[in-house]
Structure formats: structure tokens, C-alpha cells
Amino acid sequence: MALGGLPGFRDFFPSDMRLRSHILDGWRRVAERYGFEEYDGPPLEPLDLYVRKSGEEIVGQLYRFTDQGGREVALRPEMTPTFARMVGARAAGLPKPIRWYSTPQLFRYERPQKGRLREHFQLNMDIVGEPGELADAEMIAAAIDVLREFGLGEADIVARVSDRRLMGAVLDEFGVAEDSLAAVFAVIDRLDREDEAVLRDRLDAAGVPQAAADRIFEFAADPDPSLSACVEAGDGGPELRDAADRLSRVLGHLDATGLGGFVRFDPTLVRGLAYYTGTVFEVWDRAGEFRAICGGGRYDDLLAAVGGPDLPALGFGMGDVVLGELLIARGLEPEQLPAIQDFVVCVTPEQRPLGLQVAHWLRDSGRRVAYDFADRSVGRQFKVANQMGAERAIVVGPDEAADEAVLIRDLSSGEEARVPIGNLKPMND
């Protein structure tokens, strides 16, 4: 290989393209089954579109440059700003709620690692203009159904669901100061992966009182947390009660759909959820081998904040990289379809014109057809037909031609039959 590609970018050989198409096709099927309409925007956007939402520090993680017209531009790292602009342009005239989906290729300048490249495809499904909990449940159900579409079941995946406001209220009640909240969230996110002693040191460094730390670990130790326990721990203020009530209804709706077995209330879900305002969720493989497969939630203030309409909204994103790794690990890759169905065998070069006509008729009727480009022996042509995975060999030879027929051989059973050439003509010819 004289020249490699860029790190974190993928070449999709035919065998890889199979999985990619499988994933993208599955995404589309389910999104449309949920009544979502597809949209797309430009892969290149003004840099400012992302700075405005996420701040200057994000610039280092963007693929960005100055174009020949002096504009600062960036390859899109996420779809939400583009979505906000597009929704804003049409929202006034569209019936609510708006249900749109997209499958953009996104780019981020980061060190590639497992499940995380510099480029990926991401399913985005969003609902705009609906404040009620049925929409929250609908969104989570859609995410689960997308994964079910690929053959993943309750034993494979789990949706962790919470409300953005719950844990903050609980921590407040524990005596955690407002300005150490971020550090505490980071600790909570690592409860499964890090020793308690290390995490206690971090809490201490963040200025969290010993008593508060004790209550955090006690709270997090509950293997099957309940909403009521959460409200109790937080000594339910009105906002906490409202969040708990809402979440309770969301979970109830999900039970009603029959997807309850995929769902788990998890108040420790706090990570990377800066702009969410209510329901938040992530879907994980149960074995915990991979990163989050998908994440999303309600972001009622975001559209207005990035210059879009002031409408409540919610949605999720699901990347193709982790999902692809998971499907491979669970043996759920799509099966390889042979490239062709029919292989036209020419016995002698004299049959070439007839062979070309037969092949073209078959193609016109929708069959996948190939033939040998060289005038090789019949045996060789059969070898190629077999190698290409053909179901049938269509033999065009002098004996058959004399009868205005071809010989059709079933390559798996070996059965042969003479068929009049006219029978191969497409129906509508």
C-alpha cells in the first residue's frame, strides 16, 4: 500500500459495506415505522455554529479550516445545530409535533480508539413541539426497537433511564455545594469502574463533606433503585417531585408498550448530559463490554439557545461504530448474499451474441447476472459460476441453439432443464 488513509477514517470494502448498509437500512426502517421523516443538511457548516453551542474549547476537537473565501468552517461533529436551524426555518408552518430523523456522517478530531473513530454514521431521531411524557417514552421505545431490529434482545441490551434533575436535587439534599456538582457527577459516573478509596479522595478534593460522601456511596449502593427512594433521599422539593412524577409516567408508558424488560431506572446516569433538561437515557450492552450504544433525552431549552425556535424537544443519537462491534460480537452480522444469481455459459464463441442477449433479458427481468469475459472452456466457466455463488448456470450452446432453447442447470441440485429461449424474455417486452 503506497498511501494509507487518514487515521480514524475507514475504507469500506464490499465485506464491510455489507454491515454498514445493514445498519443504515435498519435505522431507516424503524425510524419510518415510527412515522419519522428523513432530512439531511450539509456536512460542512460555519465553525461558529458549533462554537455558539459548545464554547471555544470544542474547536480543538473539530475538523476545521478556513475556506478559499476566508470563511471559518468545520465538518459537522453533530447534527443538532443543523437540525435546530432547519427546524427553525419551517417550524412555524409545520404541524406539531415534528418527527424527523437523519443518518449523517459526522466528524471529530480525536485520538481514535475502540468504538470511537474520527468519522462515523449516526442515527438521529428527534421530536419537536411536544412537552408530554408520551413523547419521552416514544423516543426510548424507538431506540430500543432500532436495536431489536438487528436481533438484540433483553438479554443483550438495557436502557438506563433517569431525569436530569433527580440526582442534582438528591445531591443538594446531601449537602453537596453547587460548584462541586460537576466533580461529583464525574465520580458517580465511575462508581462501577474505580475503587471507592480513589473516588473518596476525589470527592474530598472537590470540597465534598465527609458526611455527604458517605450518603452518596450509600445511595449508589442500592442495586435496584426506586423512584420513591430517590425522592425520599432528596427530601422531595417540588422540582424533584415533578421530575419523579414525570419519569414515573415515562416508565409506565414504556411498560405499557411491552418494552419494560429493556428498561432500568438508574439515577446515577449523569454523564455528558450538559444541555438536557428532563428525561435522559442511554442504551448499553448488558455485558458492559462496549461504550454506550446510544444516548439521548429531553432538551427543552436547546433549540432556542442555538438560535432555533423556542419549542420543547427531545431525541437521541446512535452511532454505527459501537453498534457494528456489538453485532459482530453477538454473531448478528448480515449474511453474505452472492453477487449473482445466474451465470451465462457460452459453449463456443459462436454463441456469444445469443449469450449476450440472454444475459441482458435476464437482467431486464431483475436477475443478477454475469458471464465470463474470456472464451474459456465450459469447465472453467462453471468453476467461475460456482465461485461467484451463482444459483443457476444458463448454458448457451450449439445443440440448444438448434432447438431455440437454452439449458438451465441448478448449481446446488445439479438438475438441468431445456427452456425455450423465448421464455427468458422479460414479461413487459
Place this chain on the structure above:
RNA sequence: GUGGGCGUAGCUCAGCUAGGUUAGAGCGCCAGGUUGUGGUCCUGGAGGUCGCGGGUUCGAUUCCCGUCGCUCACCCCA
């Protein structure tokens, strides 16, 4: 940005651990095994500056240093 692992044919790897004649295997690929029938089998072939550069040495794929690349983890995560 930080740290670990790995770089030998298209792919998966062996050889290197006391440095030495034309660097190997399996799979894959190509061509044959004659005259109209494939999958198995047999024969032959193509394909490698042993990632790159430097050092030690009579001699380096093998030892040392550097560098690049890949990969995993950390950081970060929209």
C-alpha cells in the same frame, strides 16, 4: 496531549530467544489437469527493499537507538 502493545506475502501468522547460503506455511489469487458441466483433488505460478532511518558487526528480519504507522487505554465526549 499521556502511557502500554504491535509492525515479516492480499489475509492469519512462523522464523528472531547463542545474528550467517536464494525468508517460510496455511488460506486467498492466477494458470493448467485437451475435445460441452462446477464445488473435492492434483500440479505449477505470481506476490515480500522482513514499516522506515541510523548504529554495532565481516555479515542484521534477528541486537541497540530513533522515527513513522497501527492498536488499546487515559484525557475528553456534542
